Amino acid sequence: PGLQGDSDPRPAKSNKGFAFPVISPIMDSTSRKLIPLNRRWHQALLAVIRHPDQANIHHFRVSVKKLRVLTSVLPDRWKATSELKKSFRRIDQLFDQAGMVREGQLHLKLLEEITPKPPEKFLSRLNNRTSEAMQEFETALAKCPKQQMQKLWISLECEIENLDGRDFLLHLNKKLEAEFKAIHRRLAPGRSNPRLHDLRIHLRR
Numbered sequence: 444p445g446l447q448g449d450s451d452p453r454p455a456k457s458n459k460g461f462a463f464p465v466i467s468p469i470m471d472s473t474s475r476k477l478i479p480l481n482r483r484w485h486q487a488l489l490a491v492i493r494h495p496d497q498a499n500i501h502h503f504r505v506s507v508k509k510l511r512v513l514t515s516v517l518p519d520r521w522k523a524t525s526e527l528k529k530s531f532r533r534i535d536q537l538f539d540q541a542g543m544v545r546e547g548q549l550h551l552k553l554l555e556e557i558t559p560k561p562p563e564k565f566l567s568r569l570n571n572r573t574s575e576a577m578q579e580f581e582t583a584l585a586k587c588p589k590q591q592m593q594k595l596w597i598s599l600e601c602e603i604e605n606l607d608g609r610d611f612l613l614h615l616n617k618k619l620e621a622e623f624k625a626i627h628r629r630l631a632p633g634r635s636n637p638r639l640h641d642l643r644i645h646l647r648r
Contacts, residue, residue: 473608477513481603484510485596488534491541492584495577497548500541507538512648516611516618517602530595537587540580547573622648 487506491499514531550569554561625645629638 471606471608473611474603474606477603477606478600480509480513481596481599484534485592488537488587488592489589492587492589495544495581495584497545500545500548500580504538504541504545507534508647510534514599515648516615517599517606526591527595527598530591533587533591534595537580537583540576540583543576544573544580547576 484503484506487499487503491503493499547569551566551573554566554569622645626642629642629645
């Protein structure tokens with residue numbers, strides 16, 4: 444579904460019994476800012492299911508990273524059901540499979556940039572590996588339960604709508620403080636070289 448404006452008077456659309464929520468003009472200001480962030484991962488998922496090209500794969504992975512951070516700062520109570528946990532596992536699996544495809548695509552691009560004539564045997568192996576990863580990803584996308592993903596999106600949206608802005612911001616500050624402390628520990632004088640991958644994860648959060 445396309446994003447509707449904050450003051451859009453139109454009724455929510457529906458699809459197979461599920462209502463697409465409309466952002467309320469009297470909603471807490473924090474919730475109003477978080478709802479579009481939640482909608483993007485669902486839109487990115489539908490886009491990559493329709494067309495699993497490089498751009499959509501990249502946007503899907505970026506949106507899932509943001510979804511992970513968003514859910515990490517929300518109360519845990521709404522994730523308690525086994526159905527929601529199963530939905531998150533499904534998203535994580537798609538994210539990992541998309542990562543294999545994305546990694547192969549980036550390696551091929553880098554290889555083309557650094558050498559005009561890459562070793563044929565190496566290039567063939569990399570192409571085959573990327574093609575196999577794409578086939579597995581497309582198979583997983585075809586089996587993706589769209590209704591289950593829609594339920595997850597709506598459940599998360601309802602949780603965001605019920606947030607108390609002040610409590611959420613206090614909780615968010617604690618999370619940010621923990622991330623800053625983790626970055627500080629990894630960059631402290633006298634510490635051996637930090638793992639760049641772990642450091643980037645903390646910085647991205």
